[in-house]
Amino acid sequence: MAEAERIIGTPDTPDAAGDGRERPEDAASGERADSEGTGATGEPGRGEQEPTAAQPRGKRRIAVLFAVAMFAYALDLSTKMIVVAKLEHHPPIEIIGDWLKFEAIRNAGAAFGFGEAFTVIFTMIAAAVIVVIARLARKLYSLPWALALGLLLGGALGNLTDRIFRAPGVFEGAVVDFIAPKHFAVFNLADSAIVCGGILIVLLSFKGLDPDGTVHKD
Template identity: 65%
Template sequence: MSEAERTIETPDDPEDVAEATPEATTAEAAAVDDEREPEDEEPGAGRGRRRIGVLAGVAAFAYLLDLVTKIMVVEWLEHEEPIDIFGEWLRFEALRNGGAAFGIGEALTVVFTCIAATVIVVIIRLARKLYSAPWAVALGLLLGGALGNLTDRLFRAPGALQGHVVDFIAPKYFAVFNLADSAIVCGGILIVLLSFRGLDPDGTVHRD
């Protein structure tokens, strides 16, 4: 091998090589970190915000649907003859209910108003730790239904905290109810099913 070839293959100064190596390593590590940053930004915060969005969307839909149907019932059906939907098996009949869902406990209007307000506060607090989409739907149904009936309690006759809820869905051999009651029942059933499956609101799954 010639002297020129040995000069090309062998570094002039070993210290230069020692100093260059850490810099190259650092640059490579920075490049790897840059590539990984988009994957590491996903964790809980963004996922939690999306679940809260689902909860809020379901609650808003259930609340607005209940509110609009009650306005229509009061405007067009109250003090009028019931409307048959499926013969005598299902009809629309406007009634005022001072009790809980399906006419239960009409003498405890104020108590049920406080319970509805408490349920709303609990759901809002629980939403901060919510990472499960099914739980978001279930709690959204509960929240929308509770808000719908609470609106009646606060703003309808005979007065604040004692207002009577507007009911209008009247199946045969069953109590008259409204869409808020339906949302509450559906949300409650979904929560029971999720609990049986071991799925918690934070997205974890436990097995008893």
């Protein structure tokens, strides 16, 4: 009889599935699951890391752009100062016979001596180019584009400085040119930087590479 009471009447021993209480092991495993599961963005283990990784990359590209621009600008400005001081009003200096000379010339037109009647217009265009490049820099994530825009910016700043500060007046100043190849127009280092930057931009556009680093195919 006692044996039957023990079998029928004795309640089951409460276990983890039936007593409604959470064991310490279950709490710990739940915390591990939360820490290893989805992050704040709903993507496993990623959280907010992508934007923070992209921001330093964009800042580095902007730094490259302005470093290239300042180098091109300083090189152009220093060579023009030397040419004005040492070469202006003096005979040309032959570098490679008649094929390449250094000859100081004041150019009121655009690059390579074109359009001398539109000095003010070219000044406004150079200023507009600088503004556009500064706006593009905010979404710049491509190193080749940073180099190209840096060359454009440095060249535009170099010639714009001449337009503003040299004779005959503000926004009408003549640019100092001195590189004189045979059978070609006389130019300066700012012109060279602008041309090289423009060629690089054309090549990048043909390859489908955008300033933000994405590649598109038509």
